[in-house]
Amino acid sequence: MSEATVVSLPDQSTARIPKMNFITKENGLLSWLLTGDHKRIATLYLVSITFFFFIGASLAALIRLELLTPQTSLMAADTYNKVFTMHGVIMVFLFLVPSVPATIGNFVIPMMVGAKDLALPKINLLSWYLYVIAGIMVIYTMAAGGVDTGWTFTTPLSTHYLNTHVITTGLAIFVAGFSSIFTGLNFIVTIHKMRCPGMTWFRLPLFVWSTYAASLLMVLGTPVLAITLVLVVLERLFHIGVFDPAFGGDPLLFQHLFWFYSHPAVYIMILPGMAVISEVVSTFSRKRVFGYTAVAFSSVAIAIFAFFVWAHHMFIMGISNYASLVFSLLTMLVAVPSAIKIFNWTFTMYKGSITFETPMLYAIGFMGLFTIGGLTGVFLGSTGTDIHLTETYFIVAHFHFVMVGGMLMAFLSGIHFWWPKWTGRMYPEKISQFAAVTTFIGFNFTFFPQFILGMLGMPRRYAAYPPEFQALNVFSTAGATILGVGYMLPLLYLTWSLKFGKIAGNNPWQATGLEWQTQSPPLTENFVETPIMDHEAYDYEWLEQQQQKEVASV
């Protein structure tokens, strides 16, 4: 690892965390639970999301342990079904969907656009409470015996055959859905209406563009999932409905409505990740993001295409061949804006003065793993190969490359990147670099073998498998252990850094966003006076001039 670094910290012997900031403004539990401050709500979100992440991760550990041997040795097949279902539900609805938007997005978007807060602070708090209610319902479900439909709630399995807690889980997701609708709605309004003077659309950091695109998906897609789950619940309660063929319903209708949300949901999960990467890659390459406009519009393009591809989850379910053809073609289109982003980040790094701080390591990991995850998605989007690969471990590996290799890497990248702003203190650099590399290695060990397993035909969602698949499964489980270490480390050293980290100062990364031009941790009102945006995004020359001016005036 090169010793070059962009970090510039204030003199540690004299530096102090500012006395007045959003953390010290008020004290007491109630001042947190009734807050309207987006930074405090983001902190609440960060704590609750971390909690659910580790629950979901423990369930993943159980899954990997069970798959260590070909027989069902650790738990019964029924229990296994519940474990992977709860893993999916928690990770998708309680971690990935709110991860970057509700924590990092909540924290930085008002500052990035130069506003004092999100447009609707009370709605923002409401969204956190809805999240907590959903979380409690999910935990209740787990305690009461769990649910084993898979996170997709496939009908008529979920409405007719199973006798587990489908209703509570369904309602929990319904509530979590409204939490994410309100977050998205708040972001859209803020980005449209709360920008500071001079902050034109094309001066917005790309983080804002991507989160905006994800918010559009939240607002337009989530309600469809909500009504679908209501129908599933009604169907279970009254034994009549539109999804169960026994009552004259159509299970494919459920699939259409479910994937109308759940495919865009994939982009709800990945777009904010891409948002983080744009900021990090630019900052640690000291260059404006290559092709700013293209990257900005590619986010919006992904959001729009997202709504036209959902039936590629249904190729083997008996939908019309003609519809398959159209949906397959449209699916290929999504690859274009995704590739634009990857290429443009790569070009941003090209001839940049790159340094390898932790956020950048995670970001580079993201770019590699997301590319693999995205390209294997093209295999699955082609009708022919999909028939062979779908419902095998190939698809498990594919979406874990995108969701874990992509989104989780981006989330950790963002957490490290904005940690100094959030807490006013630096995380320990060496150990976090070690954690980033560990995560990358562990991730590949865990999920790459699953591509091969899938190609060989190992089906997903089974507790047992033929013995010839064991070697690769052992690899995968061993990798998961390393991955577990990689995720535990940040939890430990970030907590440690809250008290013992170095004082970060306003702008440790020499980044250009408005959020870095204010103190860390920021004031409750974010800025002393309303900022005026008089330069383009990622204008490092402006930053240098600004600093020279400060030096001159001192």
Next chain:
Amino acid sequence: MSDHTATGNGAVAEAQHEHPSYQRHHFETVDQQFDATNFAMWLFLLTEIMFFGGLFVSYLIMRNWYYPAFVEGSHQLSILWGTSNTAVLICSSFTMAMGVWAAEMHRKKSLLLFIGLTFVLGVAFLGIKYIEWHEKWEKHHVPGIHYSDASFLNPASDPEVYKEYHDKPLAPDMAAKTEEYFFLYFAMTGMHALHMVIGVGLLVYIFFRARTGAYTNGHFTFVENFGLYWHFVDIIWIFLYPLLYLISRY
């Protein structure tokens, strides 16, 4: 909105003491506050469109599959009640629009009058809806709860409807699908009625706040946004009415 004069020379928000009491601290101007909340309301309605969208799609597909069952199921609905309810709701939309107008014109008495009228019409709608649902309950047409398809297997057993439409008996498997029609009928009108109940509750809140002069001081954002919600609920009914009542009456 109109009487807000501001010194627009600088971007820095200086004159904080000039802000009216209803302006939240994180907005720079009252205009910005109005714009933002109004836009937020529209976005919320966007989610509502998609929320009902799922129901409309289910309806479309089931109707195409089980058309005869849907026709005879719809004959069980009273065209008189349905049409009068449509008229009631449209009138309530009108009084709501007038309520917003009264707030805009700072006319407290007219605002109270129109909000009161809207409330009365909203309750009337729910009352008529209750009568209709109750009839379904008595005829065992509530899906999932002691449902009976006797009126469709043997239409003559239901003389009131029979003398008007002379429906032919449905084959048993098609007659069973009328339950699908009533499921969608109850799901859609139920979801709509739920929105009405929330709306009527908010109208009471608005009425009592309006009595203290809350919305006639130039800050009528809440009334305006509630109006949008109320009109949206009206629009949903405008579609439910032909889809559920008027499938085929000839």
Next chain:
Amino acid sequence: MTEPHGTTPLNEQQEHEHHVVSPLIYLAILVCLLLATALTCGMSYIDLGEWHVAPGLTLFWNPVVALAIACTKMVLVVLFFMHVKYSPRLTKLTVASGLFMFLVLVGMTLADYFTRAWGRW
């Protein structure tokens, strides 16, 4: 959307004056809506026939007319009662995108259902 969107009050006021719609217009819209309701109710008692577009695809005119009237009513409510006619472009865009996404949901789903009968290649 591309023009600088400052939050200085002067800009905002130029962008849109709050338009107060006259009660007479509301009254006219109310009359139109009630007439349209009567019309759609009456039309449902008349058999408007059907159109055999292609083998296996028949279009019944009654629901088409009923939906057309409903759409007209919706447009009237949206434009006047909900003030969209006098609203900024952003509001119009929001409404349009809502309708568009709804049509995507309906259209793309039906595209599957209607082409299933076409069979294999």
